[in-house]
Amino acid sequence: MRRRVDSLLVSTYAASSDEELLAAHVAGDSTAFGELARRHSDRLWAVALRTTRNPDDAADAVQDALLSAFRRAHTFRGTAKVSTWLHRIVVNASLDRLRSAKVRRTQPLPEESGDISLSDVRDPIAEHTTRITVLAALDALPTDQRLAITLVDLEGWSVDEAAEILECPPGTVKSRCHRGRARLYAVLRNPEPEAGVRPPGGEG
Amino acid sequence: MRPVDDGFSEEAEQHVRDLLAAQPQPPMPDHVRARIQSAIAAEPRPESDRAAGGGRGRWIGFAVAAAVVILAGFLVVPVLRKAEGPTLPLDGTTAQTACPVQPLTYDSKTRYQEAGLPTQARSLIPPGCGSGGAPAAPALAARPAAMAPRLAARVVACVVRVARSAHVMVVDRGYYDNRPAVVAVVEPPLRALAITCRKQSPRLLEDVALQ
Numbered sequence: 001m002r003r004r005v006d007s008l009l010v011s012t013y014a015a016s017s018d019e020e021l022l023a024a025h026v027a028g029d030s031t032a033f034g035e036l037a038r039r040h041s042d043r044l045w046a047v048a049l050r051t052t053r054n055p056d057d058a059a060d061a062v063q064d065a066l067l068s069a070f071r072r073a074h075t076f077r078g079t080a081k082v083s084t085w086l087h088r089i090v091v092n093a094s095l096d097r098l099r100s101a102k103v104r105r106t107q108p109l110p111e112e113s114g115d116i117s118l119s120d121v122r123d124p125i126a127e128h129t130t131r132i133t134v135l136a137a138l139d140a141l142p143t144d145q146r147l148a149i150t151l152v153d154l155e156g157w158s159v160d161e162a163a164e165i166l167e168c169p170p171g172t173v174k175s176r177c178h179r180g181r182a183r184l185y186a187v188l189r190n191p192e193p194e195a196g197v198r199p200p201g202g203e204g
Numbered sequence: 205m206r207p208v209d210d211g212f213s214e215e216a217e218q219h220v221r222d223l224l225a226a227q228p229q230p231p232m233p234d235h236v237r238a239r240i241q242s243a244i245a246a247e248p249r250p251e252s253d254r255a256a257g258g259g260r261g262r263w264i265g266f267a268v269a270a271a272v273v274i275l276a277g278f279l280v281v282p283v284l285r286k287a288e289g290p291t292l293p294l295d296g297t298t299a300q301t302a303c304p305v306q307p308l309t310y311d312s313k314t315r316y317q318e319a320g321l322p323t324q325a326r327s328l329i330p331p332g333c334g335s336g337g338a339p340a341a342p343a344l345a346a347r348p349a350a351m352a353p354r355l356a357a358r359v360v361a362c363v364v365r366v367a368r369s370a371h372v373m374v375v376d377r378g379y380y381d382n383r384p385a386v387v388a389v390v391e392p393p394l395r396a397l398a399i400t401c402r403k404q405s406p407r408l409l410e411d412v413a414l415q
Binding site: 016017019020021023024025026027028029032033034037038041042043044045046049055058059062063066070071077078130131134135138149153154156178181182184185186188 | 221
């Protein structure tokens with residue numbers, strides 16, 4: 001009887017939604033949260049890395065955030081998507097790390113950055129140079145603009161979703177993105193380290 | 205920081221967006237992934253999970269719960285005697301007044317009927333629970349059998365999939381109109397559902413408001 005009834009039930013989490021995995025974790029399933037963490041690890045990592053600008057801090061931030069989510073899963077009320085909730089926790093953990101490492105040195109723009117074309121980056125060397133330059137310029141942005149651009153332009157969240165993650169109005173996200181892009185554009189057109197890159201240790 | 209260029213055009217902004225979108229996403233390094241997975245695996249189950257009897261800390265959970273019951277017994281027994289209705293298994297010290305945040309999962313084999321579903325479902329709601337202070341029917345006279353943890357996880361996942369509700373309050377496996385089904389109370393809004401959790405196609409049989 002038990003075996004027959006069990007066979008009627010959903011037997012795998014392969015096709016389960018994030019919400020189902022979290023509910024399973026809350027109900028006592030010992031593997032559901034690990035699957036949830038694995039599913040989102042790359043995106044959470046990318047956000048943490050761009051926010052903290054330091055791999056060690058990013059690793060700590062993601063670990064802190066996931067353990068916090070593990071413990072607080074029962075408080076999740078479903079008012080946002082689970083992925084949004086996880087990102088919000090990671091962003092907050094990353095900002096905490098950032099605050100506790102105020103004197104961290106920021107990587108300067110590489111010497112080879114030079115002026116780049118914004119429209120033609122087919123050359124692999126140019127692509128590599130562009131990537132380094134873009135990421136370095138991104139790192140030099142104020143944290144709020146960097147976070148907004150990371151979520152919207154790098155990670156592909158909508159403005160509304162990013163607003164949920166950052167717990168601010170969508171208009172604020174739009175404004176931060178616009179100002180950040182304008183600064184990036186200015187830096188990428190004519191890089192001047194003293195103007196476009198924050199001095200070492202200067203998070204502000 | 206250089207002041208923002210006033211002549212920043214939409215075309216220029218799109219160029220920057222394209223450039224950013226083209227950046228490869230750095231995958232989480234393997235050593236970080238392994239470290240985090242280890243940390244999660246080493247994390248003690250939340251108290252509520254241990255109370256449900258699942259996971260690695262099962263026996264430790266029983267021992268801790270037993271110790272708590274013995275130590276607190278003299279204080280809480282009078283209160284527990286007044287409390288009615290289902291409580292979280294092994295959670296007798298706290299569940300008599302608070303509405304539990306994790307689903308209660310029962311395996312009562314109750315035969316639910318369409319006409320009586322609202323009343324029967326209300327009887328599953330612990331005292332003090334339910335959005336908007338919906339009056340609960342008299343709670344179940346006897347505590348139904350708790351569902352096995354792994355089975356409970358699957359059933360709750362099934363209910364979440366079908367109900368798409370923010371909070372699953374109670375789940376009970378039994379029968380609905382003489383066929384195997386799961387009856388759940390979810391909120392908001394407070395409603396009772398009858399669901400067949402079939403392997404391939406979980407299906408909603410009934411959805412009735414309890415307000």
